Structures are given as structure tokens and as C-alpha cells.
Amino acid sequence: MGDIVLRARGVTKSYGQDETRVTALRGASFDIRRGEFVLVVGASGSGKTTLLNMIGLLSSPTSGRVIIEGVDTTRLGSSGMAAFRNRRLGFVAQFANLLVDLTILENVMLPRQIAGGSWARGGRPRRDALELLRSVGLEAQAAQRANKVSGGQAQRAAIARGLINRPSIVLADEPTGNLDSVSSESVVRLMKDTAKRLNQTFVVVTHDKEYFGEVDRVITVSDGRVYEEEEDGQRAPGPGGRQGGAAAAATATVAPTTARQRGVLP
């Protein structure tokens, strides 16, 4: 495993005010290394999407810091965060990932356009996008409008789009959540192959852990708290990567057994 791409330190996110205040994420601290394939699991409402929104700079934490590629992103302004998302991050949502007014190819090229690239025929963005579409098996659909392809094809296109600016991390929130099992398996295979081939870091929220088989790391979110889970099902609180072992942590507040009793684990 490579250097550390992302450090989360005490990331907390609350919604609402006073009585209606909900703390969706409580002091999440962990590191992600380059090339890691990380699964995020946990019960519905536990805070997985919130976690992804924080490390994806889609929303600012109430407190804590997110450091990506050594940059403390909490200090960036709105435009700085936008530029950072554009260059450093890729996103795949559960569904409706694409802009329906554009073609598949245009969708894949979009992050390059936002970065100031051209649509030109024979231009670099187009060549890269076509190359990516080939690698996700969507060459034939390149010119189709985004609302004319199947759910699985749309997710593949979204993955291709997530890769076009060679981001530090691709974040996916239940990318197979809306797919049948055949499509799910092929989307998972695509992500895992890509991760290996390009040494691409992935953080994937899922309810379907079994599709993924062997992964580098599993993070469990339970009631807004983040835990490391070893392959044997044992959990260790963060921070620190898996190689740090179970003991490294200072922020654990919930005993693994308690979480287990709540039925958080699959």
C-alpha cells in the first residue's frame, strides 16, 4: 500500500438546530492509503452517506478536518472546494448519476470540460473519454443520450466519468443499490479491476458486501461512529489503517460487542 491520500480527523456533522439537532457523524478519524479499496458498511441511517459527503467535500463538517493529498480542505472556500472535487475526486451515486441532456461520451468528458477542456473531435479529453468508455465496455453507447441506457450501463458510465480526471479517490454510494445481481456483479468487477489496474483508491458504501469478496479494508459506521473491521469480523476503532492493527485507536467509544448486538454487522 502507498502513501496516505486522505486523513479524516474528528469529523463531526450535525444537521438541524437545538431540539431537532441530529448528529449524523461523530468524530470520525481514519486514514486512507493510495490504491486502497475501502468498503463502508453499516445500517440504514448510520451515517455512511454523511461520511462520504464529508470526505467528498460535498458538504462541510460541523467540526474536524479532512486532509486530502496533504491539503486541509476545511480551509478551502466554495470555489476552492469545487476545484478540488473536480481534480481530486470522482463520484458515483446510487442512481441517476448522469446528466440526461448529454450523451454518454459528453457525460464522461464533463469533468474535463469543467476543468476547462474542449469537446473537440480528436482532442485529448475526447480520446481519454473514449478510452475509458472502451474499458468499461460502453464504446458502442458513446453517442447515446444518457437517459437511453440501462441502469448498469449508466453506473459504468458514471465510473468512467469518475476516473477521467485521474482523481485521488473515487467515492461511490451504493453503486449497485439499484441494480439486479448480474449488473451488480459486473459493476463491482469493473471497480475492483480498475482499482488494481490503475492503483486507483476507491471508497465504496454498500449494503451488498458479499458482491465485493476480498477487499483491502472494511469500515463500519454505526450510529455516526466509525470502526475498522478486520477480515475475521473483529472491529477496531480508528484512526489508523488496517496495518496498524486493532490497538491503535484513541477515539473508540462504543464497544464492538454493543454494535454487534444492535445488529449493525451483516
Add this chain to the structure above:
Amino acid sequence: MGYRPRLAKRMLFNRRGSLIGAVLAVTIGILVIHVNFVIFQGLYDAIVRDIGDYRTGDIIITDEDSFITRSDLAVTSWFERNPSVEAVTPRLSASAEINITKGGQLIEETRVPIVGVDPYRDIRASTVHTTVSEGSYVFARNSVVLGTNVARDLGGAAVGDSVKIMIVDRWGEEQVRRLVVSGITSSPGGQGFDYTVVMHIDTLRDMMAREGETGSFMVKMADKGQSAAVRDLFLRSFPGDDFVAETIEEASEEQLQGFRSGIAMINMIGYFGMMSSAFAIVTIQMMIVNGKTREIGILRALGARRRDVLVIFIMQGMLIGAIGAGVGTTAGLSYTFYAKETKMSFNNSLPLEVSYNWTKILQTALTSFALAVVASLYPSYRATKLVPVEAMRAV
């Protein structure tokens, strides 16, 4: 083309209903202004045209004391020497009592306006002679042309009938002449001589005991742009006389003032119509923005800034404005062309004097374009309030 104009265009064009609705709103706004202009400005100009053609010419010369005593030859030859003048003709007016014996019955009309004309000059300076629908214009000292309403009031007086006309002369004496109807004049619009009797100016002078005097001179310009200059030159050339010289605009000011404020009000209503088309654009764009919550979130997640989102929807407003202005102006010009070619008139009345006012046409197009852009500001602003987390929302 960057991604912003491309998205602006596609988001609009892929929603046929929104596109048509928004463009139609602008188009109708413009069309209303064009139609108003054709009709009301057309009517106004038609009235001005008729006043000029029938009654005042481009310049009208009168005298402070009702009658011009200087010989008409002196005045007409002064004008005829000026190359920017086309023609000039003397006129004299009075009021008369007329009677006719029809089928053994005497029919009488009092206080009928009389206009005396110089037949040879009048047909060059005025177009009144073209309104003679039966018979011919005044051609001799004993012929008269009756306005169609006068003829009707006289029990259907016709060409060839003889009428008795009585005028009180300057000394208070009643002067009576028996004259022959040579023609009947009728013209739509109310500026013609439908309520008037036209006779030879010398006959009228004689009856009024005003030998050699004239009521007014109507001057028709070859070059209308010189009207004011010629008027001034005329007044300077006859400093001793008490001439009053007015251009048609000055002479008909009172008559047209009310009409002009009417036009201004109708124009205002037109612009209100345009504004309501702006509201239509706001509604349609808000529908687009609301329908694109997720996609705008995706754009933001992928790195588009608030400013980029703003630009996308303002560009869309510009697109709506440009297409609407194009279609609306084309439709308006088609209507104008149609009105002009068919000499459009209402209920067979005054044919409109249709013109192309390019300044106004351009101004209308630009205004509606600007209005569309302004209308798009609010939806664009609302779009910038959508947050990137929308991209990941699961429901």
C-alpha cells in the same frame, strides 16, 4: 462551445414544451407591440396623411386677420420658385345655406361648410379630387362638388342637379347663386370633404365680396424635410404681412394630441404584455431548475462553481430571448408586410398608413431580449442555491 452553453441549450431544447412556451411568450410580447404599432401608428399616420393631403398640405399659410389680402399669384409664384416645393394652392372657406328642389319639394340645409378651390392648382397640391367618386371635380365657375353626406341630407342630390347656395357677404348682404353639381366626394376616415361643398374659389370670392382675397395656402413639399426651413424663409420674405405659417405637425397638433396620448397608453399596455412574458419565462425556467435539482447537484459535485450554474441559466435566458426576439420580430414584420401590401383597413374605413420603423423594431427586439435575460436572473440565482449533496441524495 464550453459545457455551459451546451447544457443551457440542451436543457431547453430537450424539453420541447418549455422551449415552445418560453419562445412563444417572447414572440407574443413582440407581436403585440408590432400589431399595436401597425394599427394605431398606422391610423395616426393615416390621419396625418389625410389632413395633409386634403386640408393643410405640408405647410399651411394663413393670416392673423382670417383673410390674406396679398394676391394669390404673388404667394404661389414665390413658392413655385422654390425647388423643394412641389405645388401650392389657395383655399377659401365659408359657411352657406343650401337648398334643392327634389320632386317638387324644397329641401334646405343650413350652416354647410364651403371650401373654395383653384381647380388647376388644387389637383397638384391636394388629393381631394381623387375622392370624387361620382362625376368630376370642380372644373368651372358654376360647378360644385358635394360631400356625400351633404348630398344625402339634400335628399339624394346627384351629379347634374342644380343647387341654390346662399352666403352672407362681408357687408351682410345675402348672395345667392344657382350652381350645378359636377361631382360627389366621399372618403373614409373623416378628414375628407364628406360634409363640405367644394366650389370654384373665384365664385366664392365673388359671393363673399372678397375679390382677390384668400383664406389659406396649402403647400405641398417635394422634400418634406425642408418644410420648416421653407416656412421660415417664407415668413422672412414677407415681413410686412401678418402671415401665419405652420407645418402640418404644428397645424394639426391640437387634433392629434389626444390621439398621441392614446397611442402612448396602448404602447404601455404592450410593454406590460412583454413583462408578463417575462413572468412566463421565470415560471418555465423555475420548472426547469426544479426538475434539474439532482443534475445541478451532480454538476456541482463534479466541480462546477455557483458562478458556472448561474451562467448556464442566464445563457438559457439569453437563448430564449434571442430565439423569441427573432421569431417575434419575424412574425411582427410579416404582419406589417401583410398590412402594408393589403392596404389594411377596418370596416372599410381609413386605410392604415403602414410604415417600417426600424428603430422601434430593433428597440422592441432588444427590449424583449433584455427582459428575457432579466427574467432568467431569478431562476439562475435559485439554481445556484442547490447544493452538491443533491448529487448523492438517495431519494
